Structure formats: C-alpha cells, structure tokens
Amino acid sequence: MRGGLSKTLAVLSAAGLLAVSACGNSDDSGSNGGGASANKDVTVFTWWADGGEKAGLDGMVSVFNTECKDYKFVNSAVAGGAGSNAKQVLANDLQAGKPPSTFQAHAGAELSDYINAGQVDDISDLYKEFGLDKAFPQNLIDNLTVDGKIYSIPANVHRANMVWTNPAVMKKANLDPATGPASVDAWIADMDKLKAAGVKTPLAISKGFAQEMVLEVVLLAELGPDKFTGLWKGEGWDGAEVKAALDKYKKLLSYTNVDREAIDWPDALQYLNKGQAAYFVMGDWVAAQQLANKVADTAYTYWPAPGTAGNFQYLSDSFTLPTNGADPDGAKCWLKVTGSADGQKAFNTKKGSIPARSDAVPADYPKYQQSAMADWKKDKIVPSCAHGAACTLGQNNDILSALSQFSGSQDVAKLQSALGTATKPS
Structure with missing residues (x-):
C-alpha cells in the first residue's frame, strides 16, 4: 500500500471526497439514470489487474455479462498490491469530480472517509431488494452497518x-x-x-x-x-x-x-x-x-x-454506489451480481477468498477455501487494519x-x- 498512500493521498482523498456533491444517485438519476445511463457503460474501478485477482474479477464479469445484458462492463483496474496505486488514482478522479460507476473498497473503517463526506450512497434498500439481508450472516451485516445504514456490498471474505x-x-x-x-x-x-x-x-x-x-x-x-x-x-x-x-x-x-x-x-x-x-x-x-x-x-x-x-x-472487498457516479442503474446491476450466489461463486473460487453468503456450498470450492469457510464459522473474528x-x-x-x-x-x-x-x- 505504501507506494501510493503518502500523506499527499490523505489530503487528496479528503479533497476528492469534498469535491463531489452530496446528492445521491437515487435522488436525481431517474429511472434511466440520466445521461450517464444512456451509454450503458458500467465502469468498475478495482485494483484486480493480475493473477488470481484478475481471474476472480473475470469470473464475476462473466456472470454480469449474462445477468446484465443491457450494460457493458468497462474494466478500470489499476495494478498495485492492496490498492497501493489504485487509491491514488481514485482520489485524483474524485477530486476532478469524475467518480466511476462503482469502486472497490475494503469494508469497515476504510469506508468512513467516503461516508462522512457523502461520497457514497446508502444502499440499505438494495440489501432487501436483492435478499442480502437474509443471505449474509448477521455478524457481517453488523460490521457493515454505520449508524443504521449500509454503504457497500461485499464480494468476499479474506x-x-x-x-x-x-x-x-x-x-x-x-x-x-x-x-x-x-x-x-x-x-x-x-x-x-x-x-x-x-x-x-x-x-x-x-x-x-x-x-x-x-x-x-x-x-x-x-x-x-x-x-x-x-x-x-x-x-x-x-x-x-x-x-x-x-x-x-x-x-x-x-x-x-x-x-x-x-x-x-x-x-x-x-x-x-x-x-x-x-x-x-x-x-x-x-x-x-x-x-x-x-x-x-x-x-x-x-x-x-x-x-x-x-x-x-478478516477483511472484505466490497463495492459501492458512488454519489453522482456514472450509470447508476448499471452499477446497481453490478452490485446485484456482486452479492448473488452465482457471482460470489464465480469470483471466490478463483480469488482464494470465501463467499460472504451463508448459503454457499463448501464442496463447490477448492481445498483452502473449504478450510477457511469452516474456520470463519467457529473462530474469533478480528479485523485487519492493513486492509481497512x-x-x-x-x-x-x-x-x-x-x-x-x-x-x-x-x-x-x-x-x-x-x-x-x-x-x-x-
């Protein structure tokens, strides 16, 4: 992380957060998501550019292409371990008022910077719409909830x-x-x-x-x-x-x-x-x-x-609905795939992580993930500072x-x- 996370990033991040209007997508996008939705491009910002991370992303994209045929996935990945370079690029984009359709962030305290400045929308209603309030374990939902609201959908648990x-x-x-x-x-x-x-x-x-x-x-x-x-x-x-x-x-x-x-x-x-x-x-x-x-x-x-x-x-990679992000309707389709059983299976079997959903079948996963899924259910859960x-x-x-x-x-x-x-x- 250190390469891209200098003190300059902290300043840029704050500036980027404040540069975006606090008006939510749900308030001003309309049913078609405004002009941004017209082009049907869904720009997904991650740091999954190589190896198993890219393989996992490709797996989820394959499900998106099937479930969200009205939209086109646009890969905006920036290479760098744990987002070392990506977070700098994202901070610059936010400062310029150009948020992507959705961006990857670590669930937990790392999201607080974006939440406090009104940079990401509350998506609690999507949890009910997509059935995630039932599919995700309550202890994970509790960790994702800030003042009664949820701002991201986890793709996995690492x-x-x-x-x-x-x-x-x-x-x-x-x-x-x-x-x-x-x-x-x-x-x-x-x-x-x-x-x-x-x-x-x-x-x-x-x-x-x-x-x-x-x-x-x-x-x-x-x-x-x-x-x-x-x-x-x-x-x-x-x-x-x-x-x-x-x-x-x-x-x-x-x-x-x-x-x-x-x-x-x-x-x-x-x-x-x-x-x-x-x-x-x-x-x-x-x-x-x-x-x-x-x-x-x-x-x-x-x-x-x-x-x-x-x-x-634990740590969890999650996706957000940025305030005034490009193509919010397409972004919501991406978020639906992120939390879906098929999307999480396609992603996690290749990423090395385990699904956030409680209904996943261990036998569908490689050897390591099976052991991790068993430990997740019985071990004491503690957070990672290094991963947000x-x-x-x-x-x-x-x-x-x-x-x-x-x-x-x-x-x-x-x-x-x-x-x-x-x-x-x-």
Missing part, C-alpha cells in the same frame, strides 16, 4: 493471518511443514534453525502493507484478540506488552530479504516458490495466486500465523509511513510512539 510455507526448505532444518509453531518465540527459534541450515532468508516479505501484516500477526499473537482490536481504537499502545511485541517484530525483520522495500508481494512470494525462503505472511489471496501460477498444491503448505490459531483476521476493516485510510497511511521508516531505522521506541499517534481517535 483471511489475513496466514503463513505460507515451502516444505522443501523447512525440511532442511528438520521442521514439520504441516504444523505451525505455537508462538512467535517458537517461530523465531525455527528461523534460527533455518539460518543454521544455510537458508539465508527464512522469511520473505515485501514493502508497505506486507510489513504491516507481519506486525499485525505478531501483535495479535502477543496481545490476544481483545487487546489487539483495542489498539486500532487508540488503546494500549504505550504498554510493556506492545513494546515486547515490537521487539519481536524487529527480530523477525532480521530474517527477511534485503530488498523488502523494493518489491511487491507477488515478487516476495517467488522467494518462497523458488526455494529461497521458508515462510511468507500474506492473506489467502495467495491461494489464488498459486493457482494462477500453476504451483502444485504439494509445493506449499499453510497455517494460521504462530500464536493466532483460533482467530480469523479496522483503520481509516488516513490512519493506515500514517502507520505505513512509520513502518517504512522503521524498516531502515529499527528504532522500536519511535515506532511505538508513531503507532499510538496514528491510531488516536480523530
């Missing part, structure tokens, strides 16, 4: 607190690739064994949000789910437990590739696939990426990050800036202070 492994590399140190260490301390001990066995880079990592994900799994493991969730509300950053966790995060960075500030997550994944690393912390979109790269199931294993088993750290469920864009921007500085300085005290400042309630 799990963030996952570690992907290379069994062949782990066996060099006589480590069991099928079972994750019970704690961060045990994980560090295993990395020492790998180093001793000649593995130069036990842990692969990339820039920006990938570093934040490693930080998050360490904090979740060391503090537990309740204190971890409280951090993103500005609670407890100055405690000794946090200091100890940050020391362990610093230790983990010492096992990583030296080019971590220069590569994105698909490149870091190649460290794993090429046998140059044993571990890679990343969300379950890796499953789709491995499928797209034609990596055999036997070439990797996966488990919840050490110390986080029993917790499902727990933090606003502005908060996350400051966190990413602090982590980038820490990657070079290794100053734990400065990082702890910066994280506390970044998450203070506004």
Whole structure:
C-alpha cells in the first residue's frame, strides 16, 4: 500500500471526497439514470489487474455479462498490491469530480472517509431488494452497518493471518511443514534453525502493507484478540506488552530479504516458490495466486500465523454506489451480481477468498477455501487494519509511513510512539 498512500493521498482523498456533491444517485438519476445511463457503460474501478485477482474479477464479469445484458462492463483496474496505486488514482478522479460507476473498497473503517463526506450512497434498500439481508450472516451485516445504514456490498471474505510455507526448505532444518509453531518465540527459534541450515532468508516479505501484516500477526499473537482490536481504537499502545511485541517484530525483520522495500508481494512470494525462503505472511489471496501460477498444491503448505490459531483476521472487498457516479442503474446491476450466489461463486473460487453468503456450498470450492469457510464459522473474528476493516485510510497511511521508516531505522521506541499517534481517535 505504501507506494501510493503518502500523506499527499490523505489530503487528496479528503479533497476528492469534498469535491463531489452530496446528492445521491437515487435522488436525481431517474429511472434511466440520466445521461450517464444512456451509454450503458458500467465502469468498475478495482485494483484486480493480475493473477488470481484478475481471474476472480473475470469470473464475476462473466456472470454480469449474462445477468446484465443491457450494460457493458468497462474494466478500470489499476495494478498495485492492496490498492497501493489504485487509491491514488481514485482520489485524483474524485477530486476532478469524475467518480466511476462503482469502486472497490475494503469494508469497515476504510469506508468512513467516503461516508462522512457523502461520497457514497446508502444502499440499505438494495440489501432487501436483492435478499442480502437474509443471505449474509448477521455478524457481517453488523460490521457493515454505520449508524443504521449500509454503504457497500461485499464480494468476499479474506483471511489475513496466514503463513505460507515451502516444505522443501523447512525440511532442511528438520521442521514439520504441516504444523505451525505455537508462538512467535517458537517461530523465531525455527528461523534460527533455518539460518543454521544455510537458508539465508527464512522469511520473505515485501514493502508497505506486507510489513504491516507481519506486525499485525505478531501483535495479535502477543496481545490476544481483545487487546489487539483495542489498539486500532487508540488503546494500549504505550504498554510493556506492545513494546515486547515490537521487539519481536524487529527480530523477525532480521530474517527477511534485503530488498523488502523494493518489491511487491507477488515478487516476495517467488522467494518462497523458488526455494529461497521458508515462510511468507500474506492473506489467502495467495491461494489464488498459486493457482494462477500453476504451483502444485504439494509445493506449499499453510497455517494460521504462530500464536493466532483460533482467530480469523478478516477483511472484505466490497463495492459501492458512488454519489453522482456514472450509470447508476448499471452499477446497481453490478452490485446485484456482486452479492448473488452465482457471482460470489464465480469470483471466490478463483480469488482464494470465501463467499460472504451463508448459503454457499463448501464442496463447490477448492481445498483452502473449504478450510477457511469452516474456520470463519467457529473462530474469533478480528479485523485487519492493513486492509481497512479496522483503520481509516488516513490512519493506515500514517502507520505505513512509520513502518517504512522503521524498516531502515529499527528504532522500536519511535515506532511505538508513531503507532499510538496514528491510531488516536480523530
């Protein structure tokens, strides 16, 4: 994320939010959606441009082309892990008063910037119209609801607190690739064994949000789910437990590739696939990426990050109805497909995520998704700050800036202070 989310983005985002009129599509579009609807183009803005992400998008587009024949899908994807570049482009478009028909955003706190400035319309009525109030689990609907209103339709649920492994590399140190260490301390001990066995880079990592994900799994493991969730509300950053966790995060960075500030997550994944690393912390979109790269199931294993088993750290990609967006009627058809059983199946079987709908059939999904669907039902649900469920864009921007500085300085005290400042309630 960090590449496109500088402090400039926070300013541009706010400016873009305020540049758009607060009048909703439902108020002024009419049955045909005005002049924008006349061209029938539905411009869908995402950051799904490559690999499994694009494959998932293509799957949903195929359903859209069948269910929404009166409209034409226009792909407005911008490449960049977790929207690092896309969010900058979107901010510029909004500042220019040119919102797309619909845009991708992480469900949760990340939407608050758009909601507070009246940039996205309330689509609660669409939940009833499309039957989503019955199809989605209540705990997810509760997480999506802001002051009694809902502003996006989730296409999926992802799990963030996952570690992907290379069994062949782990066996060099006589480590069991099928079972994750019970704690961060045990994980560090295993990395020492790998180093001793000649593995130069036990842990692969990339820039920006990938570093934040490693930080998050360490904090979740060391503090537990309740204190971890409280951090993103500005609670407890100055405690000794946090200091100890940050020391362990610093230790983990010492096992990583030296080019971590220069590569994105698909490149870091190649460290794993090429046998140059044993571990890679990343969300379950890796499953789709491995499928797209034609990596055999036997070439990797996966488990919840050490110390986080029993917790499902979630994020959700969702779509909005922008205020004064292009072709609102076509956008509503896209939103209907997004939440539909067929749309979610076509999307998630290729994306590596699981459907938001409760009526999905696990047998329809690949091996990883089946395990994730089972865990989603039984695990403690905790949010991801790195992917917008727990933090606003502005908060996350400051966190990413602090982590980038820490990657070079290794100053734990400065990082702890910066994280506390970044998450203070506004």
